[in-house]
Amino acid sequence: MDTCRFTRLAIASLTFSAIASVAAAAPAGRCPSEAVDEMLRGTRESALRWDRVPELTVLLPVMQYEKGRSTDFRATGSTLTEDEAKALVADLTKALAVLTDNAMTQFSAIHFETAATGEIVNVMRPGQIVVARYEGVRDQLATVGFGGQSAHGRTIRAGSIILDNDFDRASKTRTLLRMHELGHALGYNHVQSRVSIMNPKIGAGPTDVDRAIARVAFRDAEPASCAIPVG
Numbered sequence: 217m218d219t220c221r222f223t224r225l226a227i228a229s230l231t232f233s234a235i236a237s238v239a240a241a242a243p244a245g246r247c248p249s250e251a252v253d254e255m256l257r258g259t260r261e262s263a264l265r266w267d268r269v270p271e272l273t274v275l276l277p278v279m280q281y282e283k284g285r286s287t288d289f290r291a292t293g294s295t296l297t298e299d300e301a302k303a304l305v306a307d308l309t310k311a312l313a314v315l316t317d318n319a320m321t322q323f324s325a326i327h328f329e330t331a332a333t334g335e336i337v338n339v340m341r342p343g344q345i346v347v348a349r350y351e352g353v354r355d356q357l358a359t360v361g362f363g364g365q366s367a368h369g370r371t372i373r374a375g376s377i378i379l380d381n382d383f384d385r386a387s388k389t390r391t392l393l394r395m396h397e398l399g400h401a402l403g404y405n406h407v408q409s410r411v412s413i414m415n416p417k418i419g420a421g422p423t424d425v426d427r428a429i430a431r432v433a434f435r436d437a438e439p440a441s442c443a444i445p446v447g
């Protein structure tokens with residue numbers, strides 16, 4: 217059975233400092249096994265993974281977020297500029313390499329897609345990660361983005377990245393938002409025990425712990441052997 221889930225990214229808040237100070241107290245040099253578990257398994261029995269390199273589809277129209285809908289959204293009349301769309305692809309490609317420990321350095325194809333104003337677009341498609349900016353995410357849900365995936369058993373079939381239009385257009389930390397949501401589309405869960413790009417509050421960039429976990433996830437390294445110095 218296919219399961220589809222989205223995970224929200226909260227707006228930065230003071231809670232992040234608390235997480236950071238706890239994480240800093242963790243002993244250096246030890247395998248971050250708790251973080252490995254949180255990020256790869258979360259509440260599931262086993263980690264999810266893509267069995268192929270995904271394609272990336274950029275929706276050029278800004279979409280309308282509607283609470284209650286999960287994979288079909290309506291196109292608004294606004295669109296991304298060509299430069300904005302290219303910058304989004306560049307950021308996500310860079311993020312893909314970081315989050316997979318260079319196991320994937322490019323998407324297998326890049327598509328730029330248009331839609332007429334008011335058209336309903338499916339954003340969860342086999343073999344693809346579909347990314348778009350959405351109006352109304354922050355207003356309706358007090359979050360600045362979502363990343364989700366649809367999986368069959370342990371295999372991820374499709375991914376989707378939902379970016380709040382205002383935040384993604386204007387915030388200096390949008391590259392972190394994009395990387396975090398791509399992480400969800402790749403099957404990663406939130407990390408609470410260490411400073412991580414996958415912390416539920418936006419703020420941290422990718423860390424050595426994240427790179428170590430990416431190696432486990434995408435290079436098939438054994439978690440028990442991840443004796444990588446972490447600070």
Ligand SMILES: [Zn+2]
Nearest residue numbers: 223224225416
């Ligand atoms: Zn998240």
